[in-house]
Amino acid sequence: xxxxxxxxxxxxxxxxxxxxxxxxxxxxxxxxxxxxxxxxxxxxxxxxxxxxxxxxxxxxxxxxxxxxxxxxxxxxxxxxxxxxxxxxxxxxxxxxxxxxxxxxxxxxxxxxxxxxxxxxxxxxxxxxxxxxxxxxxxxxxxxxxxxxxxxxxxxxxxxxxxxxxxxxxxxxxxxxxxxxxxxxxxxxxxxxxxxxxxxxxxxxxxxxxxxxxxxxxxxxxxxxxxxxxxxxxxxxxxxxxxxxxxxxxxxxxxxxxxxxxxxxxxxxxxxxxxxxxxxxxxxxxxxxxxxxxxxxxxxxxxxxxxxxxxxxxx
Amino acid sequence: xxxxxxxxxxxxxxxxxxxxxxxxxxxxxxxxxxxxxxxxxxxxxxxxxxxxxxxxxxxxxxxxxxxxxxxxxxxxxxxxxxxxxxxxxxxxxxxxxxxxxxxxxxxxxxxxxxxxxxxxxxxxxxxxxxxxxxxxxxxxxxxxxxxxxxxxxxxxxxxxxxxxxxxxxxxxxxxxxxxxxxxxxxxxxxxxxxxxxxxxxxxxxxxxxxxxxxxxxxxxxxxxxxxxxxxxxxxxxxxxxxxxxxxxxxxxxxxxxxxxxxxxxxxxxxxxxxxxxxxxxxxxxxxxxxxxxxxxxxxxxxxxxxxxxxxxxxxxxxxxxxxxxxxxxxxxxxxxxxxxxxxxxxxxxxxxxxxxxxxxxxxxxxxxxxxxxxxxxxxxxxxxxxxxxxxxxxxxxxxxxxxxxxxxxxxxxxxxxxxxxxxxxxxxxxxxxxxxxxxxxxxxxxxxxxxxxxxxxxxxxxxxxxxxxxxxxxxxxxxxxxxxxxxxxxxxxxxxxxxxxxxxxxxxxxxxxxxxxxxxxxxxxxxxxxxxxxxxxxxx
Numbered sequence: 111x112x113x114x115x116x117x118x119x120x121x122x123x124x125x126x127x128x129x130x131x132x133x134x135x136x137x138x139x140x141x142x143x144x145x146x147x148x149x150x151x152x153x154x155x156x157x158x159x160x161x162x163x164x165x166x167x168x169x170x171x172x173x174x175x176x177x178x179x180x181x182x183x184x185x186x187x188x189x190x191x192x193x194x195x196x197x198x199x200x201x202x203x204x205x206x207x208x209x210x211x212x213x214x215x216x217x218x219x220x221x222x223x224x225x226x227x228x229x230x231x232x233x234x235x236x237x238x239x240x241x242x243x244x245x246x247x248x249x250x251x252x253x254x255x256x257x258x259x260x261x262x263x264x265x266x267x268x269x270x271x272x273x274x275x276x277x278x279x280x281x282x283x284x285x286x287x288x289x290x291x292x293x294x295x296x297x298x299x300x301x302x303x304x305x306x307x308x309x310x311x312x313x314x315x316x317x318x319x320x321x322x323x324x325x326x327x328x329x330x331x332x333x334x335x336x337x338x339x340x341x342x343x344x345x346x347x348x349x350x351x352x353x354x355x356x357x358x359x360x361x362x363x364x365x366x367x368x369x370x371x372x373x374x375x376x377x378x379x380x381x382x383x384x385x386x387x388x389x390x391x392x393x394x395x396x397x398x399x400x401x402x403x404x405x406x407x408x409x410x411x412x413x414x415x416x417x418x419x420x421x422x423x424x
Numbered sequence: 425x426x427x428x429x430x431x432x433x434x435x436x437x438x439x440x441x442x443x444x445x446x447x448x449x450x451x452x453x454x455x456x457x458x459x460x461x462x463x464x465x466x467x468x469x470x471x472x473x474x475x476x477x478x479x480x481x482x483x484x485x486x487x488x489x490x491x492x493x494x495x496x497x498x499x500x501x502x503x504x505x506x507x508x509x510x511x512x513x514x515x516x517x518x519x520x521x522x523x524x525x526x527x528x529x530x531x532x533x534x535x536x537x538x539x540x541x542x543x544x545x546x547x548x549x550x551x552x553x554x555x556x557x558x559x560x561x562x563x564x565x566x567x568x569x570x571x572x573x574x575x576x577x578x579x580x581x582x583x584x585x586x587x588x589x590x591x592x593x594x595x596x597x598x599x600x601x602x603x604x605x606x607x608x609x610x611x612x613x614x615x616x617x618x619x620x621x622x623x624x625x626x627x628x629x630x631x632x633x634x635x636x637x638x639x640x641x642x643x644x645x646x647x648x649x650x651x652x653x654x655x656x657x658x659x660x661x662x663x664x665x666x667x668x669x670x671x672x673x674x675x676x677x678x679x680x681x682x683x684x685x686x687x688x689x690x691x692x693x694x695x696x697x698x699x700x701x702x703x704x705x706x707x708x709x710x711x712x713x714x715x716x717x718x719x720x721x722x723x724x725x726x727x728x729x730x731x732x733x734x735x736x737x738x739x740x741x742x743x744x745x746x747x748x749x750x751x752x753x754x755x756x757x758x759x760x761x762x763x764x765x766x767x768x769x770x771x772x773x774x775x776x777x778x779x780x781x782x783x784x785x786x787x788x789x790x791x792x793x794x795x796x797x798x799x800x801x802x803x804x805x806x807x808x809x810x811x812x813x814x815x816x817x818x819x820x821x822x823x824x825x826x827x828x829x830x831x832x833x834x835x836x837x838x839x840x841x842x843x844x845x846x847x848x849x850x851x852x853x854x855x856x857x858x859x860x861x862x863x864x865x866x867x868x869x870x871x872x873x874x875x876x877x878x879x880x881x882x883x884x885x886x887x888x889x890x891x892x893x894x895x896x897x898x899x900x901x902x903x904x905x906x907x908x909x910x911x912x913x914x915x916x917x918x919x920x921x922x923x924x925x926x927x928x929x930x931x932x933x934x935x936x937x938x939x940x941x942x943x944x945x946x947x948x949x950x951x952x953x954x955x956x957x958x959x960x961x962x963x964x
Contacts, residue, residue: 142827146834148468149558150476155870160556192468193632194616200632259663267671274668275657277634370664372461372657374634382465382633382660387827 115408122404129400130182130393134175137384137392144387148192165191178393187397188390197394201376205398207277208375210291211298211364212357218299219306220353226303227310227349228342234315242307249304254363258297258370265293275372294367298360302353309352313345320344346417354410358403453961456652458940460953461659461668461677466633471615472600473550473557478678481597482951483656486638487532487621488602490595491523491543496955499702499849499948501755507595508538508622518584518902521593525575529645531603532626538601540577544569545604547579555612559598561869562591584900586907590755591848596950624649624957633658650943650960670695675940675961678952679933681800683740689935694964698934698946698954699742704844705751705854707924708808709874712882714839717791720883720922721783724769726840727925728779729811731771735928738803744929749854749918751929753948756851756898756908758915767919773814780815788816791839795821796829804927805842833874836865841874844930849950851911852899859918861892875923882921889921939964 144167145158162168166177181188187197230242266274272293281287317323318341326336365377376395383391464479472488475481493507494500506512509523529538549555550563557563565585570578581588593599606620617630622645625638638654659665662680669677670692679686679697686697708730710717717723736743744751747768748758760768780786791812795805802823809819819840824832833841847853856871857863861878863871882889891914898910918924932949936942943958 140825140828142825143831143834146830147827148476149474149556155868156553157556157558157560160553164556190632192466194614195632203631204633259667262664262667267667270671274671274673275659275664369661372634372659372661372664372668374631378465378633385465385825385827 111412115412118408118411119404122408126397126400126404130179130397131175133393133396134178135171137387137389138171140384140387142387144191144389147386147388182394182397187394190391191388192386197390200379200391201395201398203281204374204376204379206281207373208361208364208368208377209402210287211294211367211373211375212360214291214295215298215302215360215364216353216357218295219302222299222303223306224310224346224349227307228314228337230307230311231314231318232337239311242311246304246308246311249301250308252301252304253366254297254301255366255370257300258294258367261293261297262370277374290371290373294371294373297367297370298363301363302356302360305356306349306353309349310345313348314341317341317345343417347414350410350413350417354407357406361399361403451963452650453939453963456650456961457655458651458653458676458956458959458961459655459657459674461657461665461674462952463660463662463665463678463680464658465660466658467617467630467636469614470617470619470627472546472598472602473555473559474614475597476558478952479656479658482953483636483638484600484619484621485595485623485951485953486625486654486956487619487623487627488595488600489529489622490599490601491525491593492589493595494950495944496957497942497944497946497948499753499950501590501849504589504594508543508601512589518586518900519581521579521581521588522572523577523579525577526645527575529622530643531605531622532620532641535603535605535620538603538622539574540571541574542601542604543577543579544571545607546601549602549607549612550598552612557598563598565592584902586902586904587755587848587850587852587899590850591853594848594950596848625651625654628653644957646957649957651956654956669935669937672937676934676936676954679935681739681742681930681933683738683742686741686933694937694939696936696938697741698936698949699931700934700946701744701753701929701931701948702846702849702950703742703744703751703753703929703931704846705746705754705926705929706804706842706844707746707749707858707926708804709841709843709858709924710922711836711839711841711874711876712880712923713836713876716783716785716789717839718880719783719785721779722785723922725776725779725783725815726808726812726817727769727922728772728776729815730769730808730925730927731811732927733771734807734811735804738807739928739930742931742933744931746926746928748915749859749924749926750851750911750915751854751926753929754847754849754851754854756911758912758919762912763916763919767916769919769922769925776815786816788818791817791819793819793821793838793840793842794829794832795823795842796826797823798826800930801829801842801844805840808840808842834865834870836874838874843872843874845872851915852895855891855895855911855914859891859914859923860895861890877918877921877923882923889917891917937964 145161149157149161189196226242230239233239265272273290277290323341326340365381368375368378380395462479464477467480468477469475469480470484475484489507491507491509492504495505508526510526512523514521525540531538547566547569550557550560551566565581566579567582568580572578603620618627624641624644626641628637628639630636635655635657640649640652642648665677668674689695690697710723712718746752747760747763750757795802805821812819858873859877862869863873864876864879865874878890878892881887894910894914898907901907901910939962941960941962942954944955
């Protein structure tokens with residue numbers, strides 16, 4: 111197992127390096143000038159030039175690139191071009207909120223998506239299945255942005271049950287944190303649930319037609335055992351794979367949710383940074399995200415063993 | 425975009441069903457915490473020499489004072505009042521300003537007493553090229569700052585400037601006085617966010633991209649403010665900002681420069697919309713180095729077809745008609761009744777067609793422009809496009825994000841530029857930044873002269889046209905009527921030469937619940953926010 115983990119981490123390094131390089135050159139290809147973004151539209155070219163010089167933006171691209179890699183290799187994520195605050199310090203506050211959001215959205219997605227998917231598969235072609243499929247398509251095609259505003263409107267404004275904004279102040283205050291997290295996680299989770307439901311349903315349908323399920327039934331096992339022990343367990347493998355892969359999409363969706371709920375988080379950081387051409391924040395933010403996604407994929411791979419004992423890592 | 429807006433509008437209207445009027449009392453609310461949301465994503469710096477983001481210099485203004493200020497809640501430029509200076513006098517030659525400072529004013533967090541040394545430090549620092557302040561260029565007019573004694577500072581200018589108080593000294597942006605002791609600690613660079621001021625509120629905590637918290641200055645020289653704590657959120661998403669405000673989680677917000685939004689939000693019984701100047705002036709600037717815009721007849725034809733009535737219908741309650749190059753709420757704008765009818769460029773399609781035919785472009789031509797995604801930039805350009813179609817002129821608009829737009833127009837990539845800007849509220853700032861020859865894009869001291877006025881022959885008589893000498897003469901003219909006349913003359917010349925067509929000034933949109941009482945009547949605001957030193961939250 112350990113060899114597998116080390117091998118996976120080592121093999122992720124070139125992937126991360128490619129991501130870093132793509133991001134580094136892509137943000138510079140966006141057009142726009144960070145100096146104007148920093149000094150505003152009334153700055154003279156002299157002031158703009160001075161700030162470019164100070165930030166090293168006048169250096170040749172290769173030099174900027176190598177010094178960025180060198181700093182990164184030493185664990186230095188750079189400083190925010192606008193506020194001069196170390197990016198690591200900014201992210202240290204933002205990342206836990208995004209992880210909270212991604213994890214709880216996934217939990218909600220699984221808790222709603224798996225049972226409804228199983229139910230829809232078991233009641234295949236029944237009105238229940240039809241409703242499930244319809245809701246699934248609806249959820250899948252509904253923009254996170256609007257679902258967030260709708261939930262905010264209903265549960266925040268009209269019913270007044272949940273706060274309209276923020277992340278809950280002190281991170282160590284668990285109750286307040288959960289209170290602020292519920293609606294944002296539900297916004298992302300409901301959309302994820304639609305995805306998980308559709309996937310579980312189709313995977314379950316495939317498995318239910320397998321020979322071993324027929325055998326299980328014919329040897330007189332209770333339907334509950336057939337479904338939960340034989341069918342569901344086997345049908346979950348692709349679901350788990352996709353949930354892992356879908357996490358990247360969840361984080362993409364978290365950008366919108368963080369903006370609508372005014373939550374702290376890495377998505378909100380990135381959007382702001384792109385608008386400001388805040389190169390150091392964009393680069394470091396995407397590196398952190400890339401590492402995060404690689405880790406999630408690793409965890410996904412490792413979780414296969416728990417679902418299917420036939421899988422061995424060594 | 426439209427359906428997004430309809431969705432939001434629908435939610436707002438529905439919200440009214442669930443929100444009822446709030447009974448007001450003159451009593452103070454128990455909790456004196458003011459919650460406000462800005463339209464910007466974050467701050468850049470509270471250092472007055474560096475804060476250029478709307479949110480930054482607006483919030484910064486709660487922590488600082490200048491030497492002089494406008495009476496709170498007004499844009500009464502003729503009645504400036506002392507802020508850190510109790511009084512001041514100007515020498516007869518207009519070159520020396522002597523400020524008599526308040527005694528006993530304390531810097532936040534035990535940084536000691538404010539003195540003339542701080543005044544000297546503030547202005548010397550701004551003039552220092554090594555600091556690279558975006559506001560630095562306009563402080564080049566200062567020759568020397570002298571400390572006469574701890575409570576008297578003299579500022580000597582290189583040339584007289586009647587706008588010195590309004591443009592360079594006013595408690596606004598770089599005019600706010602910073603603490604020398606703090607500056608010495610940080611070094612000659614951006615002071616960042618943890619600043620030390622003398623203002624009614626002091627810095628407490630900052631959460632990037634989320635919020636900033638200020639607490640009251642118990643030793644504020646005008647007396648302890650009633651509000652104890654300010655929670656200022658950065659909420660660029662207008663829908664969530666609006667919903668949080670309607671629910672009452674926010675006491676006031678910066679609204680949306682959109683008349684439909686203003687009408688919708690006003691339907692909530694407790695909401696008060698303060699659509700006030702100082703707004704942003706808007707003109708369409710013609711790049712006179714490009715053919716056929718080098719031809720005055722072509723520019724006149726375009727100006728005659730950009731119909732202000734359409735803009736008025738579009739922007740309704742946040743619109744002020746702008747007929748002169750200087751916006752209507754700025755000092756020394758050319759009055760409409762002093763402007764000849766033909767220089768108003770009111771809509772006249774037939775005349776425009778005739779002019780275009782005379783110029784040899786009766787068949788029309790193509791123009792290119794980059795625009796930002798911001799709706800209030802894009803909409804006027806699209807209105808121009810529709811209007812100019814009637815002349816056979818095809819305006820190709822390429823929409824890019826706001827940062828790219830600013831970079832592109834400074835590279836002289838547009839044939840026409842639509843630009844909104846709020847500037848120090850004097851004719852000099854507008855005329856200098858848009859029509860002074862040194863401000864032409866591409867030059868070392870370029871700012872925002874996109875038309876190249878001052879470097880080209882605008883009227884086709886073979887001579888380069890310029891208002892440089894009028895701007896310079898007006899700056900040093902001490903007689904206010906003569907000075908106004910010079911500015912009027914410059915504006916009339918611009919209207920004759922059509923480097924741009926002035927379109928409108930859009931107001932600021934400050935929005936609050938009636939239980940937030942700013943303590944003064946709001947007739948105007950330089951910042952994106954309310955004056956707070958006398959503000960209070962009433963029981964509701």
